[in-house]
Amino acid sequence: MFADLAQMVAYIQDNQDTFLELLTEHVQLTAVSVVIGLLIALPLAVVASRIELLAKPLTWLAAIGQTIPSIAILGLMLPFLGTGFMPALFALTIRAVLPIFLNGYVGIRSTDRAIVDAARGMGASDAQLLLMVELPLASPVLFAGIKTATVQNIGLATLAAFIGGGGLGDLILQGLGMVDPPVLLAGAVPVALLAMAAEVGLGRLQRVVVPAGLQIGTR
């Protein structure tokens, strides 16, 4: 086991440039897809929370979309967008929208009705209600959704290699094809570490971003 790890480190050192390039691609795929996903999903969540009629079909769509295997979403890009970075990004963005939308919607809807009533009664306009009350109160759940989307997309980005999207998945594919453990690990281990780092890092960030007074478990 450790021999393999040592060989992995050696491989990375020997191929630093390629490795860094792939690592960067991987991070780019993830970060950009999550940001765009947020920009799409949040307004959608707000709209869904306001318009009852849209809520059901949208959440339904989101839930069903989530069951389609990730590799399939990537594959379906082929006939329409071909191979490469952009199609992969497209697929990853679609995948990021789902958890962020669902969490955003649930977060906004679960705002205590009494607080909404009090805010309305005090004369908050719709926009003020959203910005001052609903979004801040939804932020813990929303943030959890962003975290889920990020960690999920780090994993997804490994599959991007299948449609030529680059990223660390390239190394995994190579390793599988050549049955070469160090190469395999050179792809897999950094991905695993990235995912864990994202989980922990975003967890810390959550503490900073989510308004005090809302932190669950702090007294």
Added chain:
Amino acid sequence: MRYIIDHPERMLELTQEHVRLVAISIVVAMVIGIPLGILITRLRWLEDSLIGITGVLYTVPSLALFAILMPYTGLGRTTVIVALVLYSLLAIVRNTVAGIDDVPAATLDAARGMGMTGSQRLLLVELPLALPVVLAGVRVATVAAVGIATVGALLGAGGLGRLIFDGISRGNTDRIVAGALGASVLALAADWTLARLGDVLRRDVRLNAR
């Protein structure tokens, strides 16, 4: 889409392979996970570390985990099953703990007062009452497993993922759609079935708890 119509036996075969992969993994995960969950409720100090480990395992992306295990468990079903088990542990352990924690203290107290021993309480009170929540965890794990198992095809484990990967390498959209559709339907079917099972159990539990 045509593919499904043209090759029903193949679809069935692959679906069966897929179901087998998921079923075995979930059962093993339950056999390991539920006792682990029970253990945590008895030895609280274990909670953080155990949930932490299963959480970490869940975080590792599927392909990466397959790749890491592969040198040791080889190509084929074993790797995929091991990985699926490790993934499913988090949901099952966490829900087992939550389910047992949800049992009202008053009920436990009554049980104790009636003279039940620890294991009797566990078998007759805690587990039955925790069942709906545990089932919810199994449900979540199962749906996720169906999705992850598609990637397993890459390692020669078979299943509907085969169609998807085939389709990608051949540029055959039909196959991709067939595989995707099959897996989605399977996931939804599993979710629905387990949900109904949950409903039945909840009704029973509520009636019996009267």
Added chain:
Amino acid sequence: MIVLEHVSKTFTSHGQSVPAVDDVSLEVGEGELHVLIGPSGSGKTTTMRMINRLETLTSGRILIDGRDIQTMNVVELRRGIGYVIQQGGLFPHFTVADNVAVVPRLLGWTRQKRRQRAEELLALVGLPPEQFANRYPRELSGGQQQRVGVARALAVDPPIVLMDEPFGAVDPITRKQLQRELRRIQAEVRKTIVFVTHDIAEAFLLGDRIVLMAQGRIVQDGTPSDLLRNPADPFVTAFIGEDRGLRALQFTSLGEVARPAPPGALANGMVLPGTLSILEAGRELGVHGDAIGDGIWVSDDAGNPTGYLTYQQFAAVLGETLAADAESPHDELVHAIHH
């Protein structure tokens, strides 16, 4: 100041219309604390919420200072009306001070002004700012949270305050404290308050006028004393329930029961203000030992003796009022239900 003219609200569900508020007309004078009371489903909360347009009117008009509220911008309307609800509705993600300063913030006050005002109001409601300004709502007890709610409602000094069962969710002891506090604050700031409750004791304690509602309609609109002495309907007596006699003693004033001064009445005797309740008058008499003369003089606000009660008459009034209790309230209630 607030006028409701034939206000109604109907809800339609499954093709059936249910009148939640049925042809309600009332007037709330400036500086009055007007209580809306009734059993659940009586429409009292809905009526109140129509004043700040949280509920829409189906028919009728509501005027504030002569202006129809429908013609006003709804957001501006609400910012000029304080609003306190039972569960508090405090923003958990704002500090206490920030909560109090919400409307000022909506209006664009400077941070300094907001801070100043918040501290003023916290002091007014009995929460020392040094201790409470930077805490979060979940660190406060229920009673403290309600006080913050009241402070918040008063932030921009609105002439009108709506209160929906504000003390309903706290324990009886805290509730008494809060009621007393409200009386004190009201004495200082003299706001026009519409107060919804289902607790008759609270209504009597706080209300300048009481509007008893049932099934969307007004059963009686009057002073506490009116409801006690001239109930419009057996329902009123039934709703007031037990201790009517004792309540009557507390809420009927001397001025109401005093007789015109008899021609030959002696100039000596105690003089008591007509605003004292019978109960308080009785206490005064008890405290001041031996009776002087034949009776008591009852004076008006300026101190002029305008009425008179001989001790015998006083005792009779006591007896009559307490005798009201002897009638079983249950019979009245049964009668009212079958009405």
